[in-house]
Amino acid sequence: MLSQALSFRYVGDSGVDETMNQQLEIKNALPESLAPVLSFTALDKNEHVLPHVKVSTVYGSDRGNLVAPYGVSVDILRFSGPGEHDVADVRVTVRSTTEARIPAGAHDVTTQALDSHGREISRFERFSAVRLTNEDDVPASVRIAYILWDQPPKGVTQQAVEVTAVGGLTQVPAHGTAVVKVSGKAAAAVARNSNGPAVSIKAYNSQ
Incomplete structure (x- = not known):
């Protein structure tokens, strides 16, 4: 079964x-890229279930939206509800797994914020586009998440x-780049959160 190729490790704070x-670190032991649908149970430091904590994801491994290549990839977990600050670990259940329609490469596609003139700027500034760079030998199919973090x-x-999506599913050629314009809800989110203390622009393999 494809699901048996997957194993998981939760890292709250790497230090x-x-x-x-x-x-959530997702380890795929198969050479094929997989698109799992996962569910999660929040646990406290004593491995007791926190029944009122809801666990969701940023990249969509709970919806089959994240593609996990061979090796280790990651999703980011979000906790809500009474006890959300007591989460020390999670129990992961694989609901289903399919082979991804578009294989993913070994390296993460990187992001660079650009201003309206195409110049590189900080992710903390009010950017107008995101340049994606793929260093692998195969094309990448990714989505971009603009993430605001708490303090x-x-x-x-x-x-x-x-979490706000920037653009849609984007193809990035092997050893190439692609530029995604910021518009709509993403532009509003960037205007609202720019010059703040904690934002990320992340690309993740998807389909």
Whole structure:
């Protein structure tokens, strides 16, 4: 079964600066890229179930939206409800798994914010487009998430509080680039959150 090729590890805080919190590491032991549908149970530090905490994802591994290539890829988890700050681990259930229609490469597609003149700027500024770069030998099929993070007190993991899609499914050629314009809801989110303390622009393999 394809689902048996998948294993998972939750990393609340890696301890490394500039590393996103609440990551789910997905390890795929098969050479084929997989698109799983996962569900999650939140656990406290004693591995007890937190029944009132809802777990959702940023990249969509709970909806079959994330493509996991061979090796390790990640999704980002979001917690809500009473006890959300007590989550120390998650139990992952694989609901289904299919082979992805579009295989993914080994490396993450990287993002670069651009201004209206195509110049590189910081992700914290009010950007007008995102340049995607694919260093793999195969084309990539990705989506872009613009993420606003909260500012928690010390000892509490940082959580994605707002996630906005930039553009739609985008093809990036092998060893090439693609530029996605920021418009609609994404433009509003960038205008609202630019010059703030904590945002990310992330591309993830999808279909």
